[in-house]
Each structure stands twice: as structure tokens, then as C-alpha cells.
Amino acid sequence: MAKSEKPRVSRNKELIRGVGRFSRSKMYHKRGIWALKEKNGGSFPRHDKQPPQAKAVEKAPKFYPADDEPKPLINKRKPKPTKLRSSITPGTVLILLAGRFKGKRVVFLKQLESGLLLVTGPFKLNGVPIRRVNQAYVIATSTKIDISTVDASKFTDKYFEKEVVRKKKTESEFFEAEKEDKKTLPTEKKEDQKVLDAVVLQAVESVPDLNQYLSSRFSLRSGMKPHELVF
Amino acid sequence: MPFRRYVEIGRVALVNYGPDYGKLVVIVDVVDQNRALVDAPKMVRSQMNFKRLSLTDIKIDIPRVPKKKVLTEAMEAAEVQKRWENSSWGRKLIVQKRRAELNDFERFKVMLAKIKRGALIKREISKLKK
Numbered sequence: 001m002a003k004s005e006k007p008r009v010s011r012n013k014e015l016i017r018g019v020g021r022f023s024r025s026k027m028y029h030k031r032g033i034w035a036l037k038e039k040n041g042g043s044f045p046r047h048d049k050q051p052p053q054a055k056a057v058e059k060a061p062k063f064y065p066a067d068d069e070p071k072p073l074i075n076k077r078k079p080k081p082t083k084l085r086s087s088i089t090p091g092t093v094l095i096l097l098a099g100r101f102k103g104k105r106v107v108f109l110k111q112l113e114s115g116l117l118l119v120t121g122p123f124k125l126n127g128v129p130i131r132r133v134n135q136a137y138v139i140a141t142s143t144k145i146d147i148s149t150v151d152a153s154k155f156t157d158k159y160f161e162k163e164v165v166r167k168k169k170t171e172s173e174f175f176e177a178e179k180e181d182k183k184t185l186p187t188e189k190k191e192d193q194k195v196l197d198a199v200v201l202q203a204v205e206s207v208p209d210l211n212q213y214l215s216s217r218f219s220l221r222s223g224m225k226p227h228e229l230v231f
Numbered sequence: 232m233p234f235r236r237y238v239e240i241g242r243v244a245l246v247n248y249g250p251d252y253g254k255l256v257v258i259v260d261v262v263d264q265n266r267a268l269v270d271a272p273k274m275v276r277s278q279m280n281f282k283r284l285s286l287t288d289i290k291i292d293i294p295r296v297p298k299k300k301v302l303t304e305a306m307e308a309a310e311v312q313k314r315w316e317n318s319s320w321g322r323k324l325i326v327q328k329r330r331a332e333l334n335d336f337e338r339f340k341v342m343l344a345k346i347k348r349g350a351l352i353k354r355e356i357s358k359l360k361k
Contacts (some may be wrong), residue, residue: 093335093336095335107312141334141335141336142334142335142336143334143335143336209339209343212335212339212343213336213339213340216339218335228331229246229335230331230332230333230334230335231334231335
């Protein structure tokens with residue numbers, strides 16, 4: 001129930017394991033069973049089972065499978081929310097390690113409910129749009145930007161869901177060469193990018209050389225040992 | 232070609248192996264052909280194989296196996312730490328340490344600075360070539 005539960009306190013203090021302070025009769029009194037009985041006219045309130053409502057008559061199935069197949073066991077496991085690495089805080093510069101933008105240095109905004117990280121280039125500096133990224137494919141640097149004024153609340157996992165396109169099964173379309181409409185970004189998303197980036201860029205500009213840093217890609221050079229590098 | 236740095240009481244050495252790696256210590260006594268008794272202001276006096284020590288140019292004036300207080304005072308008087316940090320060897324180690332702890336952004340800034348410096352130098356050279 002949604003009521004706020006205070007921690008349950010026992011009315012019968014335990015003296016030793018198995019032995020309470022009060023006897024059964026005293027506990028009967030303390031619990032107020034006598035008051036409940038009084039309220040209910042002499043006997044403890046009973047909630048009898050209601051007669052089962054008549055079920056609709058189910059027809060026998062037309063088809064029985066040939067063999068009895070074993071049913072798989074029920075799985076009630078709920079995965080835990082993804083733990084965010086302590087080195088990743090809002091405003092951290094991350095290095096992307098995989099995908100189209102590998103090597104790009106990018107600003108972390110927040111963690112989404114699915115566990116993925118919400119990230120933006122900013123787009124003007126390195127071409128990375130507002131995007132989701134998996135924590136595992138990211139190096140967190142120790143460089144942090146102040147993005148306390150940024151409002152990223154409108155970006156959730158739903159924002160990034162693919163739009164379902166319903167195809168009509170008409171013959172003509174079947175035989176026509178697949179017309180793929182060029183999938184352009186809706187203008188609202190472009191506007192969202194601009195609005196968000198404006199604030200982020202302000203924070204970036206306040207630190208010297210940071211905009212050049214974010215524009216460049218990370219790469220390993222001769223002599224750099226990843227396990228010895230401090231990020 | 233003669234030897235210049237000798238193992239003697241008061242010779243300052245750098246530990247190059249083991250848990251005390253990188254520390255400056257003073258040889259306060261010689262145990263035998265291979266080992267020295269070694270001490271430093273913030274260290275327990277202990278024996279070390281000479282192979283673990285790299286001798287430096289710095290030598291201080293101390294009696295054999297001095298008390299910790301005497302040793303500390305002698306090191307202060309001879310300004311061991313300052314001489315070490317001004318020596319080219321000492322400076323190199325400091326720079327190496329600093330480079331190792333640079334973070335990614337700092338490395339980037341260093342790269343920019345190197346490029347700028349190189350550009351200035353090239354400009355001057357081209358001026359001289361004319």
C-alpha cells in the first residue's frame with residue numbers, strides 16, 4: 001500500500017530469545033482483540049470466502065498438440081538499474097571508444113532510465129548530436145564542465161525511439177523499387193540541439209582551449225601506454 | 232675516465248628499486264662489500280644492497296651512523312633537497328613525474344604549446360635564412 005509505513009515496533013519486548021515480557025493473556029489485551037470483538041458484536045470479525053462466481057463455459061480447444069511440451073520455468077528476474085561509474089558526473093568530458101564517433105571528446109549530460117548516458121558534442125564543435133551512449137564504450141576524463149544551468153529534462157529514452165512506419169500492402173508498391181525517403185531529422189530535434197548546445201557552449205567557452213579540445217579526436221601515439229595514462 | 236662518485240659516509244643516493252623507489256637516501260655506514268646502511272629523515276634506517284642505489288654527486292658531512300636529528304640537520308645545512316631539485320638529473324625526474332600525471336586535457340594543452348613554440352622557432356629561423 002502507498003501509505004508511509006513507520007518501522008513496526010513489537011508490543012511484546014523480547015527478554016531472551018523465545019521469552020516475551022508479557023503473557024498470552026496480557027498480549028491479548030494489549031492487541032485490543034477484546035475491542036474488535038466488542039465492535040463486531042461478541043465475536044472476531046470473519047471474512048468468509050465468497051462463493052465462486054460461475055465461470056463462463058470454456059469450449060474445448062479444437063487442436064491439441066501431439067506431445068506434451070515441458071513449460072519453461074517462470075522468470076521473475078528484474079535487472080537492476082545500471083550503476084553509473086563514480087568518475088562520470090554531469091559535465092564530464094568523455095571519450096567515445098566505438099561507433100561512428102570513436103575518438104571524439106564529448107560532454108556528458110545525464111544518465112537515462114535505461115542506463116545509457118545522454119551526451120552531446122556540442123554539435124558545432126565536433127558533430128556529435130544529442131545522443132545516447134553506453135557507459136562501457138566510454139572513457140571518462142577528469143575534465144569537468146559546469147553544466148548546472150543546462151536543462152536536459154525533455155530528453156528521455158522515448159525521445160530517441162524510432163518512429164514506426166506503417167507500410168500499406170498494395171500491389172503497386174510491392175513491385176515498385178523501394179522508395180526510401182531520405183530520413184531527415186525533424187526540425188524540432190534540430191532546434192532542441194541548438195537550444196541545448198547554446199548553454200553548453202557558454203560553459204565551454206569559459207575555459208580556455210576547451211573548444212579546441214572538444215573539436216579534436218583522441219588517438220594513441222607512439223609511446224602512450226593506455227594503462228599508464230591518466231585520463 | 233676515473234670514478235668520481237664514491238661510496239662513502241654521507242654520500243646521497245637515489246633508490247632505484249624496491250618499495251622506497253625514487254627516494255633520496257644518505258649512506259651512513261657500509262655493512263660489507265655489497266650492502267650499505269642507509270638513512271633518510273622520513274625513513275627507518277635500514278640496509279640496502281648497492282645495486283639498489285644510484286649514487287649522486289651530492290655528499291654531506293656526517294659522522295658514521297649519526298642520530299636522526301643530526302642527520303636531518305646536516306641535510307638541511309647542506310641543502311640537499313634544493314641541490315637535488317636544481318641538478319639536471321633531479322629536474323629530469325621532476326619533469327617525468329609531472330608528465331606522467333597529466334590528464335588528457337592537459338596533454339592536449341601541452342601539444343598546443345609545443346606547436347606554438349615550434350612555429351615561433353621556425354619563424355625566427357626563416358628570418359635568419361633570408
